[in-house]
Amino acid sequence: MFDSLSERLGNILDKLRKRGALSEADVGEALREVRVALLEADVALPVVKDFISAVKERAVGAEVLRSVTPGQMVVKIVHDHLVEMLGPEESHVNLAGTPPVAILMVGLQGSGKTTTSAKLGLRLKNRDKKKVLMASLDVYRPAAQQQLAVLGEQTEIATLPAVLGEQPLAIAKRAMTTARREGVDVVILDTAGRLHIDEEMMAEARAVKKAAKPTETLLVADAMTGQDAVNMAKEFNEKVGITGIALTRVDGDSRGGAALSMRAVTGCPIKLMGVGEKLDEIESFHGERIAGRILGMGDVIGLVEKAAETIEKEDAEKMTAKMLKGKFTLEDMSVQLSQLRKMGSLDGLLGMIPGISKMKKEIAEANIDDKMIARQQAIIQSMTPEERRNAKVLNGSRRRRIAAGSGGTVQDVNRLLKQYKQMAGMMKKMGKRGKKGMGRGGMQGMMPPPGFPR
Amino acid sequence: MKGWFNRLKDGLSRSSTKLKSGVGGLLTKRKLDDETLEALEEVLIASDLGVSCAAKLAQALANKRFGTEVPELEARAVLAEAAAEILAPVAKPFTVDGAHKPHVALVCGVNGSGKTTTIGKMAKQLGDDGLSVMIAACDTFRAAAVEQLAKWAERAGCPMVSGAPGADAAGLAFEALEKAKAEGVDVLMIDTAGRLHNKTGLMEELQKMVRVLKKLDPAAPHDCLLVLEATVGQNAHNQVETFKEMVDVSGLIMTKLDGAAKGGVVVALAERFGLPMHAVGVGEALEDLRPFDAHVFARSLMGLED
Ligand SMILES: Nc1nc2c(ncn2[C@@H]2O[C@H](COP(=O)(O)OP(=O)(O)OP(=O)(O)O)[C@@H](O)[C@H]2O)c(=O)[nH]1
Ligand SMILES: Nc1nc2c(ncn2[C@@H]2O[C@H](COP(=O)(O)OP(=O)(O)O)[C@@H](O)[C@H]2O)c(=O)[nH]1
Ligand SMILES: [Mg+2]
Ligand SMILES: [Mg+2]
Numbered sequence: 001m002f003d004s005l006s007e008r009l010g011n012i013l014d015k016l017r018k019r020g021a022l023s024e025a026d027v028g029e030a031l032r033e034v035r036v037a038l039l040e041a042d043v044a045l046p047v048v049k050d051f052i053s054a055v056k057e058r059a060v061g062a063e064v065l066r067s068v069t070p071g072q073m074v075v076k077i078v079h080d081h082l083v084e085m086l087g088p089e090e091s092h093v094n095l096a097g098t099p100p101v102a103i104l105m106v107g108l109q110g111s112g113k114t115t116t117s118a119k120l121g122l123r124l125k126n127r128d129k130k131k132v133l134m135a136s137l138d139v140y141r142p143a144a145q146q147q148l149a150v151l152g153e154q155t156e157i158a159t160l161p162a163v164l165g166e167q168p169l170a171i172a173k174r175a176m177t178t179a180r181r182e183g184v185d186v187v188i189l190d191t192a193g194r195l196h197i198d199e200e201m202m203a204e205a206r207a208v209k210k211a212a213k214p215t216e217t218l219l220v221a222d223a224m225t226g227q228d229a230v231n232m233a234k235e236f237n238e239k240v241g242i243t244g245i246a247l248t249r250v251d252g253d254s255r256g257g258a259a260l261s262m263r264a265v266t267g268c269p270i271k272l273m274g275v276g277e278k279l280d281e282i283e284s285f286h287g288e289r290i291a292g293r294i295l296g297m298g299d300v301i302g303l304v305e306k307a308a309e310t311i312e313k314e315d316a317e318k319m320t321a322k323m324l325k326g327k328f329t330l331e332d333m334s335v336q337l338s339q340l341r342k343m344g345s346l347d348g349l350l351g352m353i354p355g356i357s358k359m360k361k362e363i364a365e366a367n368i369d370d371k372m373i374a375r376q377q378a379i380i381q382s383m384t385p386e387e388r389r390n391a392k393v394l395n396g397s398r399r400r401r402i403a404a405g406s407g408g409t410v411q412d413v414n415r416l417l418k419q420y421k422q423m424a425g426m427m428k429k430m431g432k433r434g435k436k437g438m439g440r441g442g443m444q445g446m447m448p449p450p451g452f453p454r
Numbered sequence: 455m456k457g458w459f460n461r462l463k464d465g466l467s468r469s470s471t472k473l474k475s476g477v478g479g480l481l482t483k484r485k486l487d488d489e490t491l492e493a494l495e496e497v498l499i500a501s502d503l504g505v506s507c508a509a510k511l512a513q514a515l516a517n518k519r520f521g522t523e524v525p526e527l528e529a530r531a532v533l534a535e536a537a538a539e540i541l542a543p544v545a546k547p548f549t550v551d552g553a554h555k556p557h558v559a560l561v562c563g564v565n566g567s568g569k570t571t572t573i574g575k576m577a578k579q580l581g582d583d584g585l586s587v588m589i590a591a592c593d594t595f596r597a598a599a600v601e602q603l604a605k606w607a608e609r610a611g612c613p614m615v616s617g618a619p620g621a622d623a624a625g626l627a628f629e630a631l632e633k634a635k636a637e638g639v640d641v642l643m644i645d646t647a648g649r650l651h652n653k654t655g656l657m658e659e660l661q662k663m664v665r666v667l668k669k670l671d672p673a674a675p676h677d678c679l680l681v682l683e684a685t686v687g688q689n690a691h692n693q694v695e696t697f698k699e700m701v702d703v704s705g706l707i708m709t710k711l712d713g714a715a716k717g718g719v720v721v722a723l724a725e726r727f728g729l730p731m732h733a734v735g736v737g738e739a740l741e742d743l744r745p746f747d748a749h750v751f752a753r754s755l756m757g758l759e760d
Contacts, residue, residue: 036505042687045500108685109710109738110566114597140738142605143598150597195713222566226502226687228715249565253652254689277565277595 022070027059030074041294043257044230047264055081079291086260086287087269093120094215094243095186100133100179102172102187102212106205106240107220108232109193112248112274114144116220117190118151119274119282120246125157130185135160135175137168137208138192148190155279158184168192172208189214196235205240218271220246221262229258230265237266247290248274251281256293328427330388333420334380337373375408379416382406391420486519486529494529501718501755503537504688507725511536527758534756537721541748546730548576548705548745550585551676556634556642558667558674560627562660562701563681564693565648568709568735570599572681573643574606575735575743581610585640590630591616592623592663593647603645609740623647623659624666631670644675651696660701677704679732684710684717691719694727709735712742716755 031052038048055078064073095101103120105113117134124130134152136159138144145162152159160175172189179187189212194201209217219233219242236242245262250273259270270285380388382405387394394402394417403410491512498508514536515529524532550557559576561569570593577587589607591614593599600616607614615630627644634642646663649656667674680703682690697703708717711734720731731746753759 039499039505040688042502042689045496108713110568110683112566141602143601146601147596147598154597195710197714222685224564224687224689225685226715226719227500228502228685228713229687231714232685249650251653252564252650252689253692254687258687 021061021063022059022073024060026070027056027074030071031056031059034074034078037296038257038260038294041255041257041296042224042226042229042261043294044227044261044265047230047261050264051081051085051260075295079295082260082291082294083287086263086290087285089285089287093124093271095124095128095130097215099183099185100176100187101185102176102189102214104189104191104205104209104212104214104217105220105246106191106217106236106242107193108195108222109141111193111220111222112246113193113220114138114147114151114190115277115279116218116246116248116272116274116282117148117188118155118157119279120272121152121157121186121188122155122279123282124186125155131183132186132188133158133160133175133179133182133184134188134190135171136162136190137171138190139166139168139171140192144192151279158182168204169207169211172212176212187212196232196239202235202239209240216244216271217242218244218246219262219266219268220248221258223247223249223256223258224252224254225258227261230261233262234265237268242266242268244268244271246270246272246274247285250283250290251275255296256290259290260294328424330380330383330391330420331385333423334377334388337377337380375406375412376416376419378406379403379408379413391417486516486522486524491516491520494533498533498718498755501716502687503718503755504691504722507718507722511721530756530758531753534752534758537755538748538752540721540724541731541752544724544728544731545746545748546705546732548677548679548732550580550641552640554671554673554676556588556631556639557676558631558634558642558644558671559677559679560644560646560663560667560675560701561679561681562646562697562703563648564650567648567681567683567686568707569593569648569681570603570606570645571738572679572707572709572733572735572743573603573645574610575740576733577607577610577612577641577643578740579743580641581612586638587612587641587643588630588634588637588639589614590627590642590644592627592630592644594619594621594623594626595647599645599647624663627663628666628670631667631674635670651693651700657696657700664701678702679705679707680729681707681709682717682720683715684708684713685715686717686719688719690723691726694723694729698727698729703729705730705732707731707733707735708746712736717751718755720751721755 034055035048035052038051039045043051058081059074059077062073062077064070093103105117107113114136121132121134125132134148134157136145136148138148149159149162151157160171160178163171163174166174168191175187175189178184189208191205191208192201194205196202217240219236221229221233225232233242233245245259245266245268247256247259247270250256262268263270270290273283273285275281275283379402382402383394387398387402394413399410399413399417403413406412494515495508495512498511499505503511511533515532518532519529548559561573563569573589577589580587587610589603589610589612591600591603593603594617600619604614604616615626615633617626617629623646630644631642644663646660647656649660651657664675664678678701680694680697682693686693694703694706706720706723706729708720708731711717723729724731731748734744734746734751736742736744
């Protein structure tokens with residue numbers, strides 16, 4: 001249901017043949033589309049308004065270079081501003097202080113605080129070699145303390161034993177005392193979920209913060225959050241005071257506009273992203289990635305990064321070069337399918353592929369999974385090299401032969417060819433937009449080349 | 455903590471002040487022109503109705519009143535009415551079909567949306583209606599999910615079937631249904647692990663649960679409830695679309711309406727999918743579940759007290 005922004009802008013701006021500076025009228029029309037795109041991505045209205053006026057200021061009068069279309073030019077300006085607003089990459093979790101330092105986790109009910117506590121603890125323990133203690137201050141939700149205890153066992157991180165009837169503030173104090181006694185470096189304080197309009201509960205969080213003096217107070221928020229993200233973040237910041245944001249469920253297919261809303265209204269960096277339910281599924285924040293997602297361009301860079309770990313670099317470059325020329329054969333598809341299999345969970349990857357939102361229905365219908373991929377590869381392998389290079393020659397009798405050879409039906413072959421066509425079309429589109437600069441940045445080529453004047 | 459009603463009222467008046475200044479400032483000062491309508495649309499957008507749904511409602515208002523002087527309250531009421539019209543056909547309370555023994559309700563949704571809590575609340579209400587309820591703890595994945603549900607079962611005063619952590623959820627569902635049948639229970643509520651709709655593997659696991667239940671009762675599950683939370687934005691569209699396609703969702707429940715988020719996406723969902731909206735969660739306590747009322751919900755979207 002969501003078109004990518006660049007397509008939308010393309011439709012408007014590609015009509016403009018004239019070159020030179022972008023006029024106010026051109027930009028005005030384009031920005032109406034940007035507004036809709038941002039709102040559909042759940043960026044909060046007041047933030048959208050600020051964003052649009054800032055982009056307008058930048059865009060009106062900007063020179064459109066020969067090498068790009070006005071549409072690409074506007075997308076570039078929008079994208080850059082978005083990345084800038086989303087803030088710097090990889091903000092570190094602040095542990096500066098005399099140990100034990102505390103990290104306080106706050107947020108709405110069910111946002112992912114407990115899971116993120118354990119993920120962060122595991123990361124601090126393994127990557128930063130810290131001695132970590134986790135304590136649950138959630139005395140309200142049934143079995144909340146037990147949940148953290150189980151996660152502590154799974155991660156082999158100490159958790160503060162629960163004492164029946166002890167209140168959150170007292171638990172926090174006991175956690176700090178215990179940590180001091182036991183030479184702990186970092187204490188992670190997991191709290192109960194609370195509504196930002198619940199004054200009593202906000203006061204409780206404030207009191208805990210005052211007692212534990214955390215070096216970080218992280219607001220844990222769901223990437224699927226809608227318009228209220230802006231009020232929620234604002235209230236948590238004003239009433240408790242936060243130093244950073246942890247965005248969870250980034251492994252979903254939400255457009256994640258809440259990230260921009262919260263960042264804009266609090267000025268606090270997004271420090272962590274939860275990308276799955278497992279305890280190692282946590283990452284540092286990547287502005288470019290979230291920007292691409294908010295604009296509906298797929299998690300382009302994320303895909304490239306992940307692929308780079310698996311695919312030999314040369315292969316990748318050959319592939320991108322081909323894509324840019326708009327040449328994408330069945331052979332390439334087969335190579336891609338193998339790489340997909342090598343990269344592991346297909347689920348995770350699918351969400352990252354640009355344009356996938358449109359194909360989602362087909363994917364669901366085709367019921368793509370790893371077995372499916374193997375079957376598709378079998379079909380491609382039953383083709384002659386010529387057929388693989390030039391799908392056009394695949395007439396009815398050839399299709400029947402391939403079906404028999406791969407142990408499937410003609411419908412299976414047709415389905416694969418349909419998918420191939422869609423992929424080839426997608427690649428072609430990307431190629432057209434791209435041109436240069438696809439080296440390591442890979443499919444960033446969707447954007448105009450770097451080194452652009454502002 | 456405060457009672458649910460006070461909290462709900464607090465929540466409503468808070469957002470209504472916000473809306474008041476939004477709509478009020480516009481409508482008391484000038485006629486209902488293009489600019490005013492756009493501003494009204496934005497108020498709707500801020501409640502998560504989505505761009506196109508908001509435009510549609512604003513258009514309905516324009517059709518009736520364009521160019522006239524409209525008092526603030528009336529403009530809001532007209533908008534609320536338009537929303538209520540869309541919502542009224544889907545406002546259907548959860549009902550138990552006595553023909554099935556047990557009536558099986560599978561409860562699903564994305565992570566943290568409120569499934570477990572809602573099951574606790576529903577079990578209590580059904581029990582109060584004189585039905586015997588059994589709960590199946592089929593979230594075998596999340597840490598302490600079983601212990602959490604056990605607490606709710608205890609509060610609601612009904613038995614629970616559970617397995618070992620990491621056990622096969624479908625196998626457990628099967629066992630639970632067998633047991634519920636043997637004991638002649640009226641309703642079996644099945645809790646499931648939270649799952650994101652875009653995870654094919656997890657969605658297939660849910661489909662497997664459905665398949666396995668059908669082995670014991672071809673009509674089961676008689677209800678498949680999707681739990682959404684009020685804070686959700688436009689991603690709710692994808693959630694409903696996928697869950698519906700994969701496990702044939704029969705109705706929706708929206709939780710956390712005691713918060714500041716209004717859950718306006720429900721209006722767009724009602725238009726697009728027409729799925730019954732059974733109930734809303736308005737707090738964390740056992741009694742904080744209400745039948746969905748189109749009129750009340752629509753008016754609260756516009757910041758109007760009922
Ligand atoms: N304020 C409020 N909180 C709620 C409501 N319903 C559930 N919650 C809270 O939301 C959090 C998540 O609820 P759960 O019932 O555990 O949600 P779940 O969908 O079972 O979560 P997972 O099993 O972890 O996916 C808990 O802290 C609940 O207390 C509601 O209507 N209002
Ligand atoms: N898919 C996914 N699920 C998550 C992520 N973070 C947390 N969860 C799930 O969200 C649900 C609620 O998480 P929990 O940590 O209990 O939230 P809390 O109530 O804020 O403490 C659980 O089912 C978690 O497994 C994430 O990054 N991705
Ligand atoms: Mg928790
Ligand atoms: Mg649960």
